[in-house]
Structures are given as structure tokens and as C-alpha cells.
Amino acid sequence: MDTEKKTIVRDGVVFTKDMKTLVYYPPAKEGSAYAIPDGVTRIKGSAFRDHRNLASVAVPDSVTVIEGDMFAWFDLTIRAGENSCAAESARDKGIKFEAAGGI
Numbered sequence: 447m448d449t450e451k452k453t454i455v456r457d458g459v460v461f462t463k464d465m466k467t468l469v470y471y472p473p474a475k476e477g478s479a480y481a482i483p484d485g486v487t488r489i490k491g492s493a494f495r496d497h498r499n500l501a502s503v504a505v506p507d508s509v510t511v512i513e514g515d516m517f518a519w520f521d522l523t524i525r526a527g528e529n530s531c532a533a534e535s536a537r538d539k540g541i542k543f544e545a546a547g548g549i
Contacts, residue, residue, distance in 0.1 A: 468482055473496040482533060489511070503524055509532055512531060
């Protein structure tokens with residue numbers, strides 16, 4: 447991999463090189479559920495734009511910034527810790543939320 451690149455791809459999903467920011471989830475990626483890796487702290491506002499297959503996204507407690515209203519655009523369920531940034535975002539925006547400890 448070119449060391450000058452600022453992003454890396456893991457399982458088809460694009461992250462910043464330090465794995466702290468989820469940049470892009472491919473719209474046609476297979477599977478109806480996705481678990482964001484622990485250690486990710488930020489989700490870009492357009493990361494899940496135009497996804498076609500997702501029904502749920504598990505968000506770890508390490509995520510402290512969710513940019514924009516990205517999850518509000520989709521009919522999906524957010525799984526996250528009860529007191530997490532993702533839970534607060536889901537509640538504020540009326541998104542389906544499922545509490546999941548230890549994500």
C-alpha cells in the first residue's frame with residue numbers, strides 16, 4: 447500500500463489510515479448488517495449514502511462524532527450502547543434504535 451494514501455480499505459469499507467474515521471461504506475456491499483470496528487471515533491456524514499442492502503448498523507461506544515444526519519436518510523436500525531453518541535443521535539432524529547451492551 448502506498449504510504450502517502452490517507453485512506454485504507456478493510457472488508458470493502460474505506461477508513462482513514464489510522465482507522466479512526468469511517469469514510470465510505472459501498473452502496474452495493476453485500477450483507478444486511480454491518481458492525482463498525484471498535485476504535486473508530488468518527489463517521490463521515492456521507493459514509494452510508496445510497497446504501498442498498500443495510501438493515502442495521504452496530505456502532506461501538508468509541509464513536510463520539512456522527513457527522514450530519516447520515517443515519518436519518520435510511521430505514522435502518524442502529525445498535526449501540528445505551529449512553530453512546532449513536533444512541534443519542536438515533537433518539538434525536540427518530541431513528542430505530544436497539545440497545546446493545548459491549549459493542
